[in-house]
Amino acid sequence: MLSQQQVPGAVENILRDFVAATAPSLDEISPVVAEAGAALAEFVLTGGKRLRPLFVHAGWQCAATGPEATATEALALRVGGAIELIQACALVHDDILDRSDTRRGRPTVHRRFSALHRDQRWTGDSAHHGASVAILLGDLALAWADDLVHGLAPTATNTEDETAPTPLPPAAGTLWARMRTEVLGGQLLDITNEASADETVDAAYRVMKYKTAAYTVARPLQIGAALGGGSAALSESLWRIGSDLGLAFQLRDDLLGVFGDPEQTGKPSGDDLVTGKRTVLVAQALADSDAPTADTLRGLLGRPLSADELVTARGILIDSGALTSVEGQIDAHLQTALGEIDALATSVGAREDLTALAYRIAHRQK
């Protein structure tokens, strides 16, 4: 069994093999398609903390306590890799929706292809071209996620004898289906709340529940357990644990998005304020401030901020009690999850590993 430290590397090996297998079919179409595919492959291979694969593996570890368990660990890593491809689609498409220029300190995919269009002095609108390429590359990542989760690949041959890939157990397949609908549904709710200026704490929590908590923690844990042959009772416990940890994860993200160190987060200082993100932190401050203060805060959302304005906005988030409240909510979700983890009927090692992940995502600095 792999240790937590070994999981990201193992998942990256799977992703490296998968994108290498897709390359000939893209090359065959055209060099420009191969280049676009290489940009997607680079995006997939260089990014992220691989949190979702870690939760799939942790869920699998909770279930796979018998001696026959090692047979399904490879499947857990494969599914972890597939979720990273969904995440690639989500990030590439979200960056179009949010009009983001940079991600992980580099140009976003749509900006990269807008720049190519400009540099080549092609005809038409560079921004529209960049967005169009990014829509298609996100689609490709989403299609590849399903190929990988089912053990398929768009290989260049199609008539040879083939052996059947290991199928997903039915319970894992249903959770996989739900997870994708939930993250897309949560994102639809997010942009609709933003458009309709719904600034309530309730609305922000509902988006977190589906867009983040289910997708990032709860469903990956449950899928992992299903791959390891876990019981329905274990799945229900992991759903509750994952929902609490996922909320703690997003609430921490909201704090880092306003108070985080740009050196650590890779995002500009106060980025969530500048982009006007609807977070529980901001919703809480708006709800708990007097009307003039709330109006001042509203005026500091969704536009570039001077250093002084950023200090003012942060001051309101602190003085309203929102910062303290969100820290308290993170701690409450973490404690609830830790209590459930302690009560899990699994190995000591599985409980320890899940506990370590719980502290990590609730108290991370980046």
Next chain:
Amino acid sequence: MLSQQQVPGAVENILRDFVAATAPSLDEISPVVAEAGAALAEFVLTGGKRLRPLFVHAGWQCAATGPEATATEALALRVGGAIELIQACALVHDDILDRSDTRRGRPTVHRRFSALHRDQRWTGDSAHHGASVAILLGDLALAWADDLVHGLAPTATNTEDETAPTPLPPAAGTLWARMRTEVLGGQLLDITNEASADETVDAAYRVMKYKTAAYTVARPLQIGAALGGGSAALSESLWRIGSDLGLAFQLRDDLLGVFGDPEQTGKPSGDDLVTGKRTVLVAQALADSDAPTADTLRGLLGRPLSADELVTARGILIDSGALTSVEGQIDAHLQTALGEIDALATSVGAREDLTALAYRIAHRQK
């Protein structure tokens, strides 16, 4: 065994059941998400000629000649329904890329949600909101395609005992993977050719090969045959037949896009000229006209046209010999395919049905 006439209805029943099964999980997230999902469901259920499912079924019929065949017909219909969900994603996303206002005589999905944004007097940019919703609904259709093809659904429960859905045979899975990468790769090539103003006949043919021929006819036929347990030799024959028929289909589409009757096609007269689509028809006319005439034609592409200008453009396409040439190419591809169909080692009924489909797509009026 279903007749060709029964296939579209059977596929629509599968799609109706599938989208009904997704509804509770969208309702649970929020009423606004349920509404967006209902818009997607309506788009999927009201549209199209169901050509791709017809080719899956025809390919299956070529392979499934034994008495045990009926067991796999349900699988062929399921896969046909799944391709219609891919098609929904392709159309919704293409309409963003092409900035199309109408589809099948109704507002496109992104326009529909732009209008909602405007009508509700929401904050932000209505056009960007509409495109954002359409990106996410296309993603949802693509995710659902993979759920359906593997017999999964994002149902509202996740801990009950479940039975395993019928898996795809390995060869069908690999073809499914290839097909999705090919259509997206072909579309990437198409927008890049458009941006780089590559107006050669070669470039237009290469886009047709992957974006249309493989995706619309050749891979569906092969997938169907794989579902019916067909041989590698049958698969290779169907690849060749499908490639010829797919090219004939797209070349006919190009003619209808310029010369078609709006009453029949549901698109404005001369729509492909107005949108500046890179077709073989136009590429051929540009290649075969003298320089001033070619420049005149170029000046009539990619912008609204008066009735007189449309007459001028059509005149150039006719006088250059491009119309006659494309009709000749359609016929040549059709004849090649018909010869191969006659030589197929399958039942008389399967050959007759495939022949009927071949004539239908090569000579359709809409």
